[in-house]
Amino acid sequence: MEKEIYIHVTKEETKAVVLENGKLMEIYLDRSFQKRLAGNIYKGKVANVLPGMQAAFVSIGLERNAFLYVEDVRSNNHEKTLPIQNLVREGEELLVQVVKEPFGTKGARVTTHLTFPGRYVVFMPDLNTVGVSRRIKSERERERLKKIAEEVRIPGRGLIVRTVAEGVSAEELERDVRELHNLWVLVKEKAARKSAPSLIHQELELVSWVVRDLFGEDVDRLLTNDQETYEKIIELVQTFEPSLCSRICLTSSEFAEQFDLEQEMTKALRPKVWLKSGGYLVIDEAEALTVIDVNTGKYTGTKNFAETVFRTNMEAMQEIVRQIRLRNLGGIIIIDFIDMELPEHRSEVIKQLEEELKKDKTRTCVLGLTQLGLLELTRKKVRPSLSSLLERSCPYCEGTGRVLSEETVSMNACRAIRSIADQEDSLGILVEVHPTVAAFLIGGGGSHLRELEEEIGKKIIIKGSDASHLEDVQVRSLYSKEEIIALSAPVRQGEILDVEVEDAHATNDNDGIARIHGYIIDIENGRDYVGQRVLVKVDKVHRTYAKARILER
Template identity: 35%
Template sequence: MKKVIVNMSTREKRYAVTDNGKLVKLEMMTPNQQSLVGNIYLGKVTKVLPGMDAVFIDFGQEKNGFLHRDQLPSYQRSKPDPSATIGKFVRQGEKLLVQVTRDETGTKGAKLTGLIELSTEYIVYIHGIDYVGVSRKFADPHSQRKWRTAAFESKRADEGLIIRTSMETQDLAMFQKQLSALREQYAEIHNKAAALKSTGLLYAEDTFLDSIQREINAEEAGEVIIDNFAGFKELEERLSLQSGAWKAVYYKEKQNIFSGEKVEPQLERALKKIVWLDNGGYLIIEETEALTVIDVNTGKYTGKAEKEQTIFETNLQAASAAASQIRLRNIGGMILIDFINMEDTDHRRKIIEILKDESRRDEMRSTIVGFTELGILQLTRKKTSPSLSEKVTEVCPCCRGTGKIESAETIAFRLERELMEHRHQDEEAVWVEISEKAAKALLGDREAYRPTLEANLGMKLYITNLEGLHNSYVIKRFGSIAGIEIAVKTAER
């Protein structure tokens, strides 16, 4: 059974989605991390990029957003021509209605569209594009054709409509009511934009409870457990207005709800670099700004069959686990999975089938490109928000994101070179603060290199310990022997 476990008792709001007790998705929202996806703004074009057929747009945030030519209503209305340059459709300084489709991540600003999308449980309304789509999950093909025809007959030339699965059991009156409400909502936003003199927010969509509502809409039945009474009453009221066998439960225990529902241990595992498989194999997951690499290893698994079968069995488990981890960690963009090399092409085909089956459970669209000549599987996953690791971690001040720090020897020899730049000056002594391991590398075993170093420098060397997790040093001061000794003694008190 699907459960949505909601933690709203503190400033950081979180919800976890579990399927038969297994954590499959986690979303969190801190006061300064609220997603902007779905928000609508009045923006201003700050720079036109003809070489990229795109523009940068100031929409009131710290970083300007990026909008491609294909996302402009003016381009869509012009019978789209791939050779048409963006300068024909937009100019610098122009004000545009824009919507965020992907939050800013790393050094990249938010991704924007001028095709404004609004939605209800039954319909998705897109202003600025001539398009009709009907959910592929309709049980009856005849019903699918009926709603496609109804959408084409009801829409205007500059409107796009997507009919959701939940519309299949509704009547035409409900469809017209929903469409009218969405048109009115768009008109209100457009009028509000006309009254604004500068860039700013017009409509904020993605609230925390709305995100939970989308999880509920995705399944016919399930349970929402929440530790906030006001949130519980709100969800209870929402559930009373819709069909389906969902129920809301108020969590009253003192223990944190994520711990009580056994989510916290699974969350900790989701942040680890190594993920163990049931058969003893494991994955190594490396996220970078450009792409994510997942490496598959047999680990402790040796198998009871021949080599090719052992490799295939490990890769089967790895494919399912990789798909789950990609969804759970919200990894987007380019993804490479380095499966253990398989010679059997049928085995490769089955691996691709597993990934495709798993991706159907993911609300984010994935594209399986296939295996390269080197046996690496390529896929992409739509990215609309930072990954889990981006949300809950920050760059290490020691290694600056590389996962490594400079060795004690590197630091020691760098200090030696810097000191040599001051050799044979008027000063009698130098005082250096340096980490213990780097000091040992500088002076050698039992400080055997000290006499040679001091002779080369032409001054006496005083060293005190620099506390910290990484290897480093600070040259505190040069001066007379008497002056340095007093300074060192004072520091050591």
């Protein structure tokens, strides 16, 4: 498998992408106005303690207070976790580290168990244990690394040996440990001088983080479009693995265009993902969990239905893992595969899913199938998902993804018309709505408008406005005949108009339809001009529509 990392730098944004066999797999963003917080260490002050939630809120100088759960509080009593009220008190100053970015209305999640990740080890000053990454499979290598870690660690301090340390020498591990210990000493000294709330230590910016955590022997090339970034990467890599410098390349911005990265990012925001076979996925990110639904779509497969389902699920499984990494989905993830009758098919899909997930550096746990046949898995949520970085909730639908239908809005307008007719003694009523809602209010041939006027005993003027949101309804009273006449029709007989023929007429086969503020212009012989702009002359003006003909060009 060919693996590449591309870092695209502009004035406003740094973007790092991971490509596997030319396919976009992961995206990391760092924007000048949207800094990453995970890994930062703050001196915070406990704002309030909540015994009922066994948590506390800590002020760390951000817009929202950080959330500190009882299990994330360091205790001198290692036998049993004490209640939160016995561990912290309001007004107390704590040294905390961000483990989860703020998201939506939630503040950052913090811990008092500080960790300092290096190239080869993670230094844990509050623990007294040594561990080795589970991704290192060789037992002999695991034992070697654990022995070295025991020898080079600071007495009383903990270490976790990272996957990239496989095969490195004791000297390299020891250098990494010493650098991280020195950093810890500096953090303690700075914390002693600063008052809460304040930032004590900032995690590496994106480029340095990518070099430390993503760039290794498994990466064939690391490319960037920026000369300054290229020089910085070379300098960083020379300090720990000079042999990797030959894999670092300076390229042009055309590299991003070659793989159509912007288009791929846009696709990663869509709920529907098509598979090559014709099947598709529907990905729904909710507050509590993410649901992924698998569908056969256009794929009819072979004569064997069970085999068709199995093949679709196998193809979907690979794309699901890619989408999880690409969109950086975290927390609880539920996958609704197409029902498989054969147990061996279910086992194979789960087995291959677990195998594909091993390529993901973020910790994921496959929990298995529920009684309803849904596959449950969890993925550590550290950074915001791609959608939360690039999108915001719709201000109109407030994140539901749905708006009221035209029929519903027209019913709301009818209620508003009746209400104002009962309350005010006016000659008429003006209603301004979206053009599609106006069509419902007027009805076929103006039938519904006539019925409504007869019911309330007043003239009703319906005006469609493209500037109106679909759900907006503006209703006001009209008190003069002159105003009613002026508003009754937006066109006059004999007037020449430049209009776009929007659609064919529903009943007159040869005619076309144009609209001006929702008012219909019936264009004689306009069917062949749908989608084009034409000059028309108004021959006759009616209450709810006008007749017009196309002028010779």
